[in-house]
Amino acid sequence: MxxxxxxxxxxxxxxxxxxxxxxxxxxxxxxxxxxxxxxxxxxxxxxxxxxxxxxxxxxxxxxxxxxxxxxxxxxxxxxxxxxxxxxxxxxxxxxxxxxxxxxxxxxxxxxxxxxxxxxxxxxxxxxxxxxxxxxxxxxxxxxxxxLVKSAWEVLQIERAGEISSAQISAVLNALHPGVTELEAAAAGEYAGRILGHEYVVRMRGLNNDLDVGYASSGPTGAYSTGMLTCNGGLGLSPSHAQGASWRHIQRGEPVLADFVGLYNGYLADQTRTLCLGNLPADLQRAYAATVQMQNAMVAAMRPGVTAEELFNIGTGLAAELGYSENIQGYGEQQVNFIGHGVGLELNEWPAIARGVTEPLQPGMVIALEPKLAFPGVGMVGIENTWLITAGQPRRLTTLPEELACVPA
Structure with missing residues (x-):
């Protein structure tokens, strides 16, 4: 009954x-x-x-x-x-x-x-x-x-951001020699669930089933998927070819932790690059470059600036730094966006993409996600969810942005 x-x-x-x-x-x-x-x-x-x-x-x-x-x-x-x-x-x-x-x-x-x-x-x-x-x-x-979120909606997204932070922190704490991607991702999923994560990440469109979060390591981080994302992961089978796999995470390789927090229907998207041990110097430089790209876009993120202008700033800086083939995927797997709207769905408007001339408005909530893919090596990157205001944009996802490593 x-x-x-x-x-x-x-x-x-x-x-x-x-x-x-x-x-x-x-x-x-x-x-x-x-x-x-x-x-x-x-x-x-x-x-x-x-x-x-x-x-x-x-x-x-x-x-x-x-x-x-x-x-x-x-x-x-x-x-x-x-x-x-x-x-x-x-x-x-x-x-x-x-x-x-x-x-x-x-x-x-x-x-x-x-x-x-x-x-x-x-x-x-x-x-x-x-x-x-x-x-x-x-x-x-x-x-x-x-498109434009109210103050009440922003509060829900901020709470979702807190859940996303707990998820990624749990993945970091789960890293140890011998751990699988699946075990690390499950730690993040559990951390979110007990804080009220509703577990259904909604994306508009046909066949847009998305994982709650990715914890991909080394070469699987650069694996492409059929989803319109720049990172995907190997997954567990062809029926769910994305996200964590049974692969054991190795010392000295990047672990891309991309988790979507969810509270009361609202989403917040956040990615951090983690490592078991020390990341090689070239990948450390690549990660620093993604933070630099993010900061350049954030500096320009004001009302009236178009989504395409932000895209050009991010991808243009990637080219200047020598990563034109790696930004948002590698080669033919590259996607033509570097961010997206966030709200009740993960692929809300506007896409921060080539050809999108939508001007930013106060109250828009946007995730910026510059990421660099290196085939056979992995992916590094950062993602935060931002609120557009009349002045400086406000970050709604609050984990530290430094490369996060744990002793091996």
């Missing part, structure tokens, strides 16, 4: 404040009206949570003007507990949506859908349910609302 929610009230279970939800919906409504849309039908988990406060199985209708309505298939009781919205109603079938909207006075002619992620079959079902309604992609509008 499932316990009633009132009997669970003493268990920590943070909810999204009503002021957050109200302000987000208001911003979306203004943008929907400007785009000539009568409303948006939100179904993707992260967007649903962002605008309603719950991730239960539901459809959220946000009109361009008027009160939002949440129609829940399962679990209605939990949705009513988790969401501050006033109109939370049961939904037997998506076919009932037009009738439910009409009962509330909504007869939309143009509805926005998240067409970047919606399956074709599901889209066709909406076409059948809503006669004489035109659909448009509202994901760019939703993305623009989620």
């Amino acid at each position: 499932q316990p009633t929610l009132d009997k669970l009230k003493d268990i920590p279970y943070p909810l999204t404040p009503i002021a957050e939800i109200t302000e987000r919906i208001a911003r979306l409504q203004a943008k929907l009206a400007a785009a000539g849309l009568d409303g948006a039908l939100v179904v993707q988990n992260v967007d649903l949570h962002y605008f309603s406060g719950t991730m239960q199985n539901a459809h959220l209708y946000i009109p361009a003007a008027g009160e939002a309505a949440l129609f829940v298939w399962k679990s209605l009781a939990r949705a009513r507990h988790e969401s501050p919205l006033r109109d939370v109603a049961p939904l037997r079938s998506p076919r009932d949506l037009p009738k439910l909207l009409a009962e509330r006075g909504y007869t939309p002619a143009r509805i926005g859908l998240e067409l970047d992620v919606l399956a074709v079959n599901q889209f066709r079902s909406y076409e059948r349910a809503f006669e004489n309604v035109a659909f448009a992609d509202c994901w760019p509008i939703i993305r623009s609302v989620r």
Whole structure:
């Protein structure tokens, strides 16, 4: 028997404040009206949570003007507990949506859908349910609302950063002769879990399954994967070809510890380079170069500067220092970004990438991750999550940036 929610009230279970939800919906409504849309039908988990406060199985209708309505298939009781919205109603079938909207006075002619992620079959079902309604992609509008984080959101990301720091520290403490990558990574995973890490790192898009964290050593650190990342690791099998492997970590080789902290749905991304014993001088210089690249980008990270300009600063300095073939992967495995937005998903906008002319704004949260790959040797690099402000950017991940080594 499932316990009633009132009997669970003493268990920590943070909810999204009503002021957050109200302000987000208001911003979306203004943008929907400007785009000539009568409303948006939100179904993707992260967007649903962002605008309603719950991730239960539901459809959220946000009109361009008027009160939002949440129609829940399962679990209605939990949705009513988790969401501050006033109109939370049961939904037997998506076919009932037009009738439910009409009962509330909504007869939309143009509805926005998240067409970047919606399956074709599901889209066709909406076409059948809503006669004489035109659909448009509202994901760019939703993305623009989620782009700038509130003070409350930044607090969640800072807490996620603390968890990420605990994860990487645990990996460092687990390094000893004979330890495997998997054992070191598991120490980091456990350290995060007991601090409240929710263990599901969300990335938008199809087949974007991502490890909680990487602890790759020596040559596996430079292994590429099918994921759009510059580092990947060997993994345990072709079914999960990323992250830690059964490889034993050796003395004097780089250990790349890249961990995503997660708290209350929000993420923080952090990477440090570790070592068992002493890292060779050439790799020490390479690691120092990645810190130099980061600092050059941070010095320019102000409102109005474009994402592409930051990318050019980082990669341009890499070329000046002799690492043009190594930056963000090696050779044909190089990726064309050096950072990314962070929030409820790990690949939020803007990408710090070639061709992205999005200007930075106060309230954006961005991870910068300059990394250098050396085939057969490994990868070194650094990553921090930053808050864009009107002045100096603020670092939200707080581990020391020095190369971290333990005696062998």
